[in-house]
Amino acid sequence: MAKLSIADLEEIRNKVKKSTLLREGSFNAKITVHMGTCGIAAGARTIMNTLIQIIEESKRNDIIVTNSGCAGFCSKEPMVTVELKGESPVKYSSLNESKIKKIFEEHVLNGRIVAEYALAIGNEREP
Amino acid sequence: MEFRTHIMVCAGTACVSCGSFNVKKVLEEEIKKRGLDKEILVVATGCQGFCAQGPIVVVQPDDIFYQLLTPEDVPFLVEEHFLKGRPVKKMMYTPPGEKTEIPTMSEIGFFNKQRLIALRNKGLIDAEQIDDYIGRNGYNALIKVLTEMTQDDVIKSIKDSGLRGRGGGGFPTGLKWEICKNSKGDLKYIICNADEGDPGAYMDRSIIESDPHSVIEGMLIGAIAIGAHEGVVYIRTEYPLAIKRLETAIEQAREYGLLGKDILGKGFDFDLRIKQGAGAFVCGEETALLASIEGKRGMPNKRPPFPAESGLWGKPTNINNVETWANIPWIILNGADRFASIGTEKSKGTKVFSLVGKINNTGLVEVPMGITLKEIIFDIGGGVPNGKKFKAVQMGGPSGGCIPAELGDTIIDYDSVNATGAIMGSGGMVVMDETTCMVDVAKYFLNFTQAESCGKCTFCRIGTKRMLEILQRICEGKGEEEDIEKLQELAAQIKDSSLCGLGQTAPNPVLTTLKYFRHEYEAHIRDKKCPAKSCKTLLTFEINDKCIGCGACARVCPTKAITGEKKKKHLIDQAKCIKCGACFDICKFSSIDKN
Ligand SMILES: Cc1cc2nc3c(=O)[nH]c(=O)nc-3n(C[C@H](O)[C@H](O)[C@H](O)COP(=O)(O)O)c2cc1C
Ligand code: SF4
Numbered sequence: 033m034a035k036l037s038i039a040d041l042e043e044i045r046n047k048v049k050k051s052t053l054l055r056e057g058s059f060n061a062k063i064t065v066h067m068g069t070c071g072i073a074a075g076a077r078t079i080m081n082t083l084i085q086i087i088e089e090s091k092r093n094d095i096i097v098t099n100s101g102c103a104g105f106c107s108k109e110p111m112v113t114v115e116l117k118g119e120s121p122v123k124y125s126s127l128n129e130s131k132i133k134k135i136f137e138e139h140v141l142n143g144r145i146v147a148e149y150a151l152a153i154g155n156e157r158e159p
Numbered sequence: 160m161e162f163r164t165h166i167m168v169c170a171g172t173a174c175v176s177c178g179s180f181n182v183k184k185v186l187e188e189e190i191k192k193r194g195l196d197k198e199i200l201v202v203a204t205g206c207q208g209f210c211a212q213g214p215i216v217v218v219q220p221d222d223i224f225y226q227l228l229t230p231e232d233v234p235f236l237v238e239e240h241f242l243k244g245r246p247v248k249k250m251m252y253t254p255p256g257e258k259t260e261i262p263t264m265s266e267i268g269f270f271n272k273q274r275l276i277a278l279r280n281k282g283l284i285d286a287e288q289i290d291d292y293i294g295r296n297g298y299n300a301l302i303k304v305l306t307e308m309t310q311d312d313v314i315k316s317i318k319d320s321g322l323r324g325r326g327g328g329g330f331p332t333g334l335k336w337e338i339c340k341n342s343k344g345d346l347k348y349i350i351c352n353a354d355e356g357d358p359g360a361y362m363d364r365s366i367i368e369s370d371p372h373s374v375i376e377g378m379l380i381g382a383i384a385i386g387a388h389e390g391v392v393y394i395r396t397e398y399p400l401a402i403k404r405l406e407t408a409i410e411q412a413r414e415y416g417l418l419g420k421d422i423l424g425k426g427f428d429f430d431l432r433i434k435q436g437a438g439a440f441v442c443g444e445e446t447a448l449l450a451s452i453e454g455k456r457g458m459p460n461k462r463p464p465f466p467a468e469s470g471l472w473g474k475p476t477n478i479n480n481v482e483t484w485a486n487i488p489w490i491i492l493n494g495a496d497r498f499a500s501i502g503t504e505k506s507k508g509t510k511v512f513s514l515v516g517k518i519n520n521t522g523l524v525e526v527p528m529g530i531t532l533k534e535i536i537f538d539i540g541g542g543v544p545n546g547k548k549f550k551a552v553q554m555g556g557p558s559g560g561c562i563p564a565e566l567g568d569t570i571i572d573y574d575s576v577n578a579t580g581a582i583m584g585s586g587g588m589v590v591m592d593e594t595t596c597m598v599d600v601a602k603y604f605l606n607f608t609q610a611e612s613c614g615k616c617t618f619c620r621i622g623t624k625r626m627l628e629i630l631q632r633i634c635e636g637k638g639e640e641e642d643i644e645k646l647q648e649l650a651a652q653i654k655d656s657s658l659c660g661l662g663q664t665a666p667n668p669v670l671t672t673l674k675y676f677r678h679e680y681e682a683h684i685r686d687k688k689c690p691a692k693s694c695k696t697l698l699t700f701e702i703n704d705k706c707i708g709c710g711a712c713a714r715v716c717p718t719k720a721i722t723g724e725k726k727k728k729h730l731i732d733q734a735k736c737i738k739c740g741a742c743f744d745i746c747k748f749s750s751i752d753k754n
């Protein structure tokens with residue numbers, strides 16, 4: 033490894049920024065994929081994988097994805113909850129790959145709720 | 160692919176000794192088995208501070224805190240939490256005396272009352288990855304110093320911050336740097352004191368284990384400020400993990416050109432080496448430390464000249480403690496004002512303490528100056544276990560003293576702690592409950608200093624020995640009326656006639672316990688009783704009328720001192736009893752009195 037200049041050091045800092053923010057728990061958007069047994073059966077894993085991929089492609093390092101248990105609407109799985117900083121969480125249901133891509137594009141990146149897929153706005157406290 | 164979740168596994172010394180590397184290994188295997196290894200990263204961090212609950216795992220970004228994990232717990236945990244998204248309650252922390260688990264780390268009292276500066280990267284980075292440190296603004300302070308600040312700016316900033324040495328003495332750090340900078344000589348040295356000899360203290364070890372670059376960056380900034388190009392970290396051999404992490408960190412910093420010649424292309428040269436000490440307490444004293452680095456026997460020398468004028472190899476040398484160094488980058492980046500806004504008038508910033516002894520949450524905490532002892536012991540430390548009463552806290556290790564429960568409102572501040580007769584010290588806090596005998600505590604610490612005295616000064620060498628003999632006699636019930644006076648007289652002489660801090664402070668534990676717990680000394684001497692029921696030779700075991708004659712005690716007694724007919728009250732032959740306490744522990748009917 034060659035000796036670093038100040039600019040190189042800044043570059044490293046940016047490169048690891050995502051990890052840093054994730055560990056600090058500071059983020060502007062959080063997407064929760066509901067992954068109970070029913071969710072997984074209904075394809076929640078595909079949703080998770082797609083999300084991880086499109087977040088990476090977006091080059092945004094302030095968006096995190098996490099999983100939680102069954103949301104209680106097994107017939108409407110797979111489901112995700114999108115939570116933008118300072119706004120109420122929105123639940124989306126019966127998702128597939130193209131729907132989650134649209135939600136990501138519209139809601140997560142541009143702040144516009146995709147009403148046609150939305151199940152509920154607000155959150156009944158998670159366990 | 161990017162990771163969505165980071166599992167931060169504590170790899171501090173305490174957690175490692177409880178098997179955290181095994182937990183980590185099984186975690187990685189299980190995650191791989193479940194096909195999650197592309198989205199979940201397992202990271203080894205330094206000590207999280209909550210060592211009593213180890214092995215500890217924190218899941219980010221959700222901040223879920225798991226404790227006391229075993230490798231057997233892991234498959235279930237991985238399936239439930241990481242695959243199905245259901246955090247596992249039974250592996251979470253429940254505060255003593257409460258019923259519900261606390262899922263997130265930030266809701267646990269032990270963590271959320273702390274204020275992190277020296278430990279700012281605790282649990283957030285892998286200490287063996289320099290990039291992790293850089294990501295948390297690491298080496299930004301160095302850039303600031305190299306590009307925007309003069310030597311005097313740096314010194315002024317540290318002076319304005321009010322930072323005082325965290326190694327025990329509490330000397331203003333900026334002033335020390337200024338003296339060293341103004342000392343004549345082109346060759347100067349920077350030293351980090353990581354000897355950490357106080358029994359029960361492990362703040363410095365933990366800082367190096369969890370964030371070695373914070374110390375390296377601090378030393379770099381100090382080197383620039385005083386104009387030094389060589390540095391030494393003096394660390395005890397008993398800290399193998401800390402040494403290994405420090406070596407790795409130095410290596411990585413060298414590779415990046417953050418140590419060595421022409422650092423960051425700004426024309427400044429500085430390099431660092433490690434000197435391992437053999438673990439003598441006296442080698443933490445700065446002049447003894449210098450002698451030890453020079454390859455001589457680690458014995459203190461007279462000051463002046465102070466190291467800032469004539470230190471290592473006779474050159475101006477600036478010595479600071481690990482925690483002091485770790486504060487420096489934060490002060491430079493966040494400003495002296497912000498640091499000075501925390502704390503009291505004369506004690507700024509934070510202090511790291513290791514909480515040990517009779518306390519629920521044993522561990523490492525960093526708290527703002529000005530917090531009270533009670534807040535530390537009860538709000539953060541969770542109070543005294545088993546419903547016992549808080550009796551006293553020993554601060555400052557063998558150089559310090561015992562502060563009684565009545566003074567629990569004392570604030571953490573150099574002057575306030577000194578006023579009690581104890582000292583801030585380097586951060587050891589030993590909590591004692593009603594079953595702790597204060598004469599015994601004094602004896603314990605004096606025994607330590609007595610053994611660690613280098614022997615150069617007669618009073619320190621022999622005076623402490625005589626004091627120790629008196630304390631031993633008192634604990635055995637052979638104390639005499641004049642003993643207290645003798646102890647006080649010897650203490651005064653040792654304080655006056657010792658060359659270094661070891662001797663000068665060695666009598667402090669005796670003096671403070673005499674000040675606050677004189678009645679316990681008197682009870683030992685006059686009544687031949689130990690009020691805390693701790694000194695074995697002063698105890699008597701007797702069987703009372705509640706005895707139903709079950710014979711359990713007689714069966715466990717190692718000396719067959721207990722006799723009696725079945726279903727009749729038993730009797731202890733005091734001549735045979737060796738006061739082991741086995742009968743007391745086994746009796747189910749409270750029929751044995753310990754007095
Ligand atoms: C007997 C004795 C032991 C000491 N042990 C340590 C130690 O382990 N670590 C430490 O930093 N300072 C120790 N000191 C204090 C050092 O002499 C010195 O004051 C300190 O390292 C200066 O750094 P600071 O100003 O950053 O606190 C000890 C002092 C005495 C008298
Ligand atoms: S006071 Fe004790 S430890 Fe210090 S130099 Fe004298 S004999 Fe050695």
Ligand code: SF4
Nearest residue numbers: 716736737739740742
């Ligand atoms: S204290 Fe020990 S030695 Fe004494 S009577 Fe009880 S069991 Fe026997």
Ligand code: FES
Nearest residue numbers: 169171174206207
């Ligand atoms: S070593 Fe793990 S919490 Fe201290």
